[in-house]
Amino acid sequence: MASDMQTNISGQEAPHSSAPLGEIILETKDLTKHYGGVHALEGANFTLRKGEHVAIMGDNGAGKSTFVRQITGVEERTRGEIIFDGKPVHFAGPLEARNAGIETVFQTLALADQLDVPDNLFLGREIIKWKLGPFSILDYKAMRQRTLDALEKTGVKIPNIRGSIERMSGGQRQCVAIARTATFHSKLTIMDEPTAALGVQETAQVENIIRTLKEAGEPLILVSHNMRQVMDLVDRIVVFRRGRICADLKKEETNGEDVVAYITGAKTQAGYEDAA
Amino acid sequence: MADQTSHGIGGLTFDKSKRSWPNEFNVFLALILIILLFEALGQILPYMNNQSMLFDFNDARDGTILNMARIKIIILQVSIIGIISLGVTQVIISGGIDLSSGPLVGAAAMIVMSFAQTELVNGNPNPKAVFGAWSFDLPVLVPLIVGLVFGAMIGAINGFFIAFARIPPFIATLGMFLVCRGISQWWTKGQPVSFPTEGYAWIGTGMMPVVWFIGLAILLHLIMRYTVYGKHTYAIGSNEEAARMSGINVRRHKVMVYMIASMLAAFAAIVLSSKNLTAQAGMGQFYELYAIAMAVIGGVSLTGGRGSIIGTVLGAMVFGVIQSGFTYIKLDAFYQLMAMGAIIIGAVVLDQYRQRRAAART
Ligand SMILES: Nc1ncnc2c1ncn2[C@@H]1O[C@H](COP(=O)(O)OP(=O)(O)OP(=O)(O)O)[C@@H](O)[C@H]1O
Ligand SMILES: [Mg+2]
Numbered sequence: 260m261a262s263d264m265q266t267n268i269s270g271q272e273a274p275h276s277s278a279p280l281g282e283i284i285l286e287t288k289d290l291t292k293h294y295g296g297v298h299a300l301e302g303a304n305f306t307l308r309k310g311e312h313v314a315i316m317g318d319n320g321a322g323k324s325t326f327v328r329q330i331t332g333v334e335e336r337t338r339g340e341i342i343f344d345g346k347p348v349h350f351a352g353p354l355e356a357r358n359a360g361i362e363t364v365f366q367t368l369a370l371a372d373q374l375d376v377p378d379n380l381f382l383g384r385e386i387i388k389w390k391l392g393p394f395s396i397l398d399y400k401a402m403r404q405r406t407l408d409a410l411e412k413t414g415v416k417i418p419n420i421r422g423s424i425e426r427m428s429g430g431q432r433q434c435v436a437i438a439r440t441a442t443f444h445s446k447l448t449i450m451d452e453p454t455a456a457l458g459v460q461e462t463a464q465v466e467n468i469i470r471t472l473k474e475a476g477e478p479l480i481l482v483s484h485n486m487r488q489v490m491d492l493v494d495r496i497v498v499f500r501r502g503r504i505c506a507d508l509k510k511e512e513t514n515g516e517d518v519v520a521y522i523t524g525a526k527t528q529a530g531y532e533d534a535a
Numbered sequence: 536m537a538d539q540t541s542h543g544i545g546g547l548t549f550d551k552s553k554r555s556w557p558n559e560f561n562v563f564l565a566l567i568l569i570i571l572l573f574e575a576l577g578q579i580l581p582y583m584n585n586q587s588m589l590f591d592f593n594d595a596r597d598g599t600i601l602n603m604a605r606i607k608i609i610i611l612q613v614s615i616i617g618i619i620s621l622g623v624t625q626v627i628i629s630g631g632i633d634l635s636s637g638p639l640v641g642a643a644a645m646i647v648m649s650f651a652q653t654e655l656v657n658g659n660p661n662p663k664a665v666f667g668a669w670s671f672d673l674p675v676l677v678p679l680i681v682g683l684v685f686g687a688m689i690g691a692i693n694g695f696f697i698a699f700a701r702i703p704p705f706i707a708t709l710g711m712f713l714v715c716r717g718i719s720q721w722w723t724k725g726q727p728v729s730f731p732t733e734g735y736a737w738i739g740t741g742m743m744p745v746v747w748f749i750g751l752a753i754l755l756h757l758i759m760r761y762t763v764y765g766k767h768t769y770a771i772g773s774n775e776e777a778a779r780m781s782g783i784n785v786r787r788h789k790v791m792v793y794m795i796a797s798m799l800a801a802f803a804a805i806v807l808s809s810k811n812l813t814a815q816a817g818m819g820q821f822y823e824l825y826a827i828a829m830a831v832i833g834g835v836s837l838t839g840g841r842g843s844i845i846g847t848v849l850g851a852m853v854f855g856v857i858q859s860g861f862t863y864i865k866l867d868a869f870y871q872l873m874a875m876g877a878i879i880i881g882a883v884v885l886d887q888y889r890q891r892r893a894a895a896r897t
Contacts, residue, residue, distance in 0.1 A: 353782050354784070358782075367777075374773060378769075382778070383767075383782035384782065393762070395762060397766060
C-alpha cells in the first residue's frame with residue numbers, strides 16, 4: 260500500500276514532463292564555497308531527479324561554475340552536503356566523481372593542449388591492450404576508432420584527429436570536450452556552457468546529443484546563457500544571482516522575460532528572499 | 536561510418552604528405568650541420584693540418600672510412616650522462632626540473648661502491664675498505680639494489696616535496712643537490728672508495744655504458760610512447776589542471792616521475808664508478824646541467840608537455856660531438872665551459888622561439 264502511494268506522489272510532482280520523473284539522483288543542502296573573502300556560492304539547496312534536465316542560468320560570476328566544481332569534487336566545499344544516488348558523497352577529486360557516474364564538460368574544457376584528440380578523449384581512462392599497472396600498454400587503434408565514432412555524433416569537422424589540440428579552433432576543442440562526456444554512459448551529465456563557442460550547425464548537433472540523453476533518461480545539468488536553447492531543451496530552470504539560488508522555475512510556468520527578470524534581480528521568487 | 540584509415544572527420548581536407556617534419560628531424564639536421572662545421576674548421580684552421588674529425592680515409596687502420604676510435608669515444612663519453620638525461624627528459628616533459636642528479640651520482644657512487652668492494656687487492660687487504668668483513672665480495676646484485684633503492688628514496692623525497700608540499704621543483708631539487716653533495720662527502724669523510732669485485736667492474740667495462748644507454752633509451756622510449764605512464768606524463772606537463780580534472784592522480788604520478796629519474800641517475804652512478812673502478816665524492820659535477828642540456832638541445836620544452844626520448848638521444852649526440860669537437864680543434868678547457876654555457880642558453884632561446892611560433896599558429 261505504502262509503496263503505491265509513493266509512486267503516485269512522485270508522479271504528481273512532475274506534471275511538467277511527459278515522462279514521469281524518477282527518484283532524486285542529486286541533492287545539495289546548504290552547499291557553500293568561499294574563496295577567501297569571496298562568497299562565490301552561498302547555501303545552495305538543489306535537487307535533480309532521474310531523467311530530469313535542468314538549466315542553470317545567471318550572470319557572469321553568479322557562481323554557476325563554482326557550483327559545478329563543488330559537485331564534481333574539483334574543489335573542496337566550505338560547507339554543506341551533497342547527496343548523490345542516495346548517499347552523501349565527499350569526492351576527493353574529479354576521478355571519484357567520474358567513477359561514481361558524473362560526467363562533466365568543464366567551462367575551461369580541461370584539455371591537454373599538446374596531446375591529440377583521441378588522447379584527450381580517453382585521458383584518465385585509456386583503452387588498454389596489456390595490463391601492466393601504471394605501465395599498461397595503450398590500444399591506440401581502438402581509441403582512434405572510438406574517437407571517430409564519438410565525434411561523428413557531434414557533427415564537428417576536424418581535418419586530422421592526430422594533430423595536437425592546441426592547433427584547433429575554439430569550437431573544435433569544445434566538440435572534443437563534449438564528445439568526451441557523450442562517449443561514456445553516466446548517471447549524471449553536467450555541461451558548463453557547452454555551446455559557447457560553437458557555430459550554428461555544431462550547436463544544433465550538441466543540442467541533439469542533449470536530446471538523446473533525455474530520451475535515454477539520463478539526467479543533465481546544463482549551464483547556459485542561451486535562452487532559446489534553455490527553453491528548447493530543459494524541464495526546469497534554476498537561476499543563480501551573486502552566489503545564491505534566487506529562483507527555481509518550471510519551464511511551463513515561465514518565459515524568457517520572466518527568467519531575465521530573475522537573473523537581473525528585478526524579481527525574486529518567494530522562498531528565496533535572502534538572495535535579494 | 537568513419538573508416539579505419541582516415542584520421543579526419545567532417546569532410547575537411549587533410550593532406551598527409553604535407554605533414555610538418557617531426558622536431559627530432561630538425562635535431563638530426565643540426566647534428567649533421569655541426570659535424571660539417573667541425574670538419575670545415577679542420578680544413579680551415581691553419582694549425583689543424585687538414586685533419587678530419589670523424590673520417591679517416593686511411594682504411595688500413597680500422598677497415599672503415601670513419602675514425603671509429605673517435606666515434607666510440609664520443610658515444611662512450613655521452614652514455615653515462617645520457618642515462619641521466621633520459622630520466623630528466625620525462626621530468627621536464629611533466630613540467631618539472633631535476634637539479635639533484637649530478638650530486639646524486641656522487642652520493643650513490645660512494646654508497647654503492649662500499650657494497651661492491653673485494654677483500655683482497657693483490658693478496659693484501661683492501662686499503663680502501665669502508666665496512667667490515669661482511670661487506671666484501673658480495674654478489675653484484677647487492678650494490679645494484681642498494682643503489683637503485685637509494686635513488687628511489689631520493690626521488691621519492693623530491694617528488695613528495697614537489698607534489699604534496701607544492702614546493703617548486705627548482706627549489707626542492709636544488710635543496711636535494713646540496714643534501715646529496717653533503718652525503719657524498721660525509722660518507723667516507725672525503726676518502727675515495729675503490730677496488731670493486733670483478734662482477735661489479737664488468738657493469739661499466741669497455742663499451743658497456745653504451746649498451747646500457749641504448750637499452751635504457753629504448754625502454755624509456757617505449758614507456759613514454761606506448762604506456763599510460765607516458766601519456767599521463769605528457770598530459771600533466773601539458774595542462775596539469777586538465778590532467779587532474781580528467782581523473783589522473785597527478786601527485787602520485789609526479790612522485791613516480793621523480794623516482795624514475797633518480798633511479799636512472801643512481802644507475803648512471805653505478806656504471807660510472809664501475810667504469811672508473813673507484814667512487815669519489817666529487818663525481819658527477821655539472822652532470823645535472825649537462826643532462827638538462829642534452830634534453831633541451833633534443834627539443835624537450837622546458838615549459839613541459841613537449842619532447843621525446845628520441846630527441847634527447849639525438850641531443851646527447853649533438854652534445855657529445857660539440858664537446859669532442861672542441862677538443863679536436865684544441866679549444867682550451869675554460870673556453871669549452873664558456874662555449875657549452877652559450878650553447879645551452881642558445882638551445883633554450885630556440886625553444887622559446889619555437890613556442891612563440893607554435894602559439895602564433897593557433
Ligand atoms: N579560484 C578562485 N579564487 C577566487 N575567486 C574565485 C575563484 N573561482 C571563482 N571565483 C569567483 O567566484 C565567483 C563565481 O565564479 P563562477 O566561475 O562560479 O561564475 P559563473 O557563474 O560560472 O560565471 P560565468 O558565466 O562567467 O562562467 C566570481 O566572482 C569569481 O571571480
Ligand atoms: Mg562559469
